[in-house]
Amino acid sequence: MFVNKAPIKSYLSVGKSQLQSLIDGLHKLGYQTIGPRIVDGAIVYGELNAISDLPVGYVDWQDGGKYRLEPSDEAGHFDYVVGPDSLKKFLFPARETLLQSIRVDGTWNMATPDPAPHPLAVFGVRSCDLHALAIQDKVFLGGPYVDPGYQSRRNALFVVAVNCRRAAATCFCHSMKTGPAVEGGFDLALTELADRFVVQVGSTRGAEVMTNIEWTACTLQDIDDARSISKTLRDQMRTRAHNAETQRESELPRERHLDTTDIHDLLLDNLEHPRWSQVANRCLACANCTIVCPTCFCSSVSEVSDLSGDNVRRERAWDSCFTAEHSYMNTGTVRKTTASRYRQWLTHKLATWTDQFGTSGCVGCGRCITWCPVGIDLTEEVAAIRGDES
């Protein structure tokens, strides 16, 4: 067995075939391994036990309301970007039991489920999603209350991040300052070079896992090569704002960017802007944008009981500010119109989130644009409110 100690923050050079030993090593430490898989025409997170199961050689094309995967000769192991899934589904699952109550002789016995999650290692996490993870940490762990289920699952999470080498047209992490380069919050981070991976060690756990994997120290050239991948991509993305004119002429999907200057006040000063009703004519209030958003955290709790009413489960499920039930009080629904619901979502995401959590709720992953069935684009909506024609 190869034993080699890797310090935190070090850069290691790992052969492409060695990625399998990383999976095997995580298995030995008791982790279930999750990674990008192709399911029904999209990249989602699924069980990943063999490196050969990665969607090697695929790229994704994304636009408002459109997602397509295509093989590409130039594509490596991770040259698609984000699909509909994010880490959210592992830490804040779609359904979860909060409390179980059983009535015996008129007295309720109540128990909260014991959160003992399986340790999970997730491969292929992008910079935007690491920022989303940090944001959800603030929501579920950062306040006066701690969500016990989230906390236990979070503690059992091992993150293998990946530096993006390309961006989709819907990506705008450069605008939100959340990427493309992975900067922290990971256990290991991979950058794919032509013939190997540069692995950055981000935590003691990451270092421990690398102990049993064959690696060599990176040369300064390797580190430079790895860094320049992110830098090149970032520079490319930054030119988007200036290319708006040529973009408009082009048949290709518009490459997104978002002007965040004074965005908090811009939106809150325009709560009665006519744009809200205009977008409501297109908006389906179907909730897709909120559910694919890696930071959206709204949920509803419902009672699941048998007919006797003696066995009751309180179940938390993903909910959305686009549903009527979300703002329902006994005096009626507060946000009755689609316009008020879209306004709530956008102003929360980009403005009041900052008041609540000290950070924007948007990480620029573009999922809400791609997975909107009619392709509503929040970058366009903000630009319209700002009064920009583009």
Add this chain to the structure above:
Amino acid sequence: MTMLLDQPKNCQPWTAHSARIVDIRPEVPGVATYDLVLDDPQVASAYRFRPGQFNMLYLPGFGESAISISSDPARHDVLSHTVRVAGNVTQALAKQKVGDRIAVRGPFGSDWPVNACRGHDIVLACGGIGLAPLRPAIYHILNHREDYGRVIVLYGARTPGDLLYTAEFSAWREKKLEVEVSVDVGTPDWKGHIGVVPVLFYRLRLQPERTSVMSCGPEIMMRFVVFEALARKVRPENIYVSLERNMSCGMGFCGHCQMGPYFVCKDGPVFNFRQVEPYFHLEDL
């Protein structure tokens, strides 16, 4: 107003505590007060709340409802909740009997600034069931009467038959609380004022620079109360309102009760007017 920051992190926030209904007092049609005693003596002895805070009352199978606590915060044996029958949970609660058990999570939310207002004259302006969340503040003031100047309760309801806690008014008056009551629609034997709560303001001679206003009731009523208070030069930072939204988790996790930048469950329900001023007039927010 996030008063909970001084408390340790609650790591079992979903646990509901069993409580016995020890008394049910019908107040007015459709409204009753439920006195609860927490079953677990340890939980009961550690339980403290501040005026204006609320509990989530839980009836398994029916769900939870956010109900403000309406008893004396200095009393540690019994928790009172004055409840109007409105939805699933409150309908089910109305079917409970003394001795039945329900469950409680709490207390949640911000409180009336009874300490910050010491030395001030206080106007408590409330409508309908809005007196219930203010009653703990009234009890606190009665318990520390010497700490406050004039204390005026302006209370309105639809009809004389809808007025809460009328049996207590004489005791409040004995302790020099000025209790002014008005109804929208009188009855032949009604001798009091007719009109909405903000109208009661007209008769007041206030020293605005040393007056605080606490208001709870329908949002439209509070809007006019705030308007009247400001017109009388009460400082906006001395005006407090208690808002109602659909509080569901009580902890800012579920997102339901948001109003602008606030989670009403944890940043409210009691807000300083300055906090909500930009949003107070907006529909559907």
Add this chain to the structure above:
Amino acid sequence: MTKKPTLAVFKFASCDGCQLSLLDAEDELLAVAGAVEIAYFLEARTQQMDGPYDVGLVEGSITTAHDEKRIQEIRKQCRFLVTIGACATAGGIQALRNWANVDDFIDHVYAHPDYIQTLKTSTPVSDHVPVDFELRGCPINKYQLVELVASLVHGRKPRVPTYSVCLECKQRGTVCVAVARGIACLGPVTQAGCGAICPSYCRECFGCYGPNERANPISLSRHYQSVGVPSDHVVRLLRNFNAYAPAFRQASNDLQEANS
């Protein structure tokens, strides 16, 4: 213990599928039978009790003059009236006749058209009498039906979501067929309740549960046309089991008008 509430099940123009959903509830049905007195249910028991009933479940749409009279009588007999399924709630697939001449159908289908007495339209129960609750679906979901019975027994509001099928798709982790495959799908404008079955088999949602709360099928059909879905395809999609539900009806009429 108070007397068990009485339940009656009535059928109008329909395929019986929703009644079968109740019988299909098997394990839960025993509990239902324990919680309520099934007083009138031709498909389930031979002995029928006379009304009035606490709860009436109505399957099927109103298609004959006899139906029109009978639904009035049933309304008088039932304290709480629930329509079950797309036929009773929206007129069903047979409401397609509302866009055609029913006599042409009769002539084509029946050897003796003169035996057939029917109305020119198929309409939902709510067009004729007040309805207290609608259980959607084609057919209804048995769990929603059990939830409805439980809510009536326990005196609470039934927990039946009014949001879109998309929420169910995302909750179960199904990749969106509209976005990832370009398939015209009614999920974003259809009420949840089925558990998003069809998209999990890479098929579009056919709108079995009818329009969701705040459904916007006009925007959705505009979008599908803009990405190249032929408008007659979208019209056919909208004119399905819930063709005559107001939101779907308006959208398909608008589309047809725009293209004529």
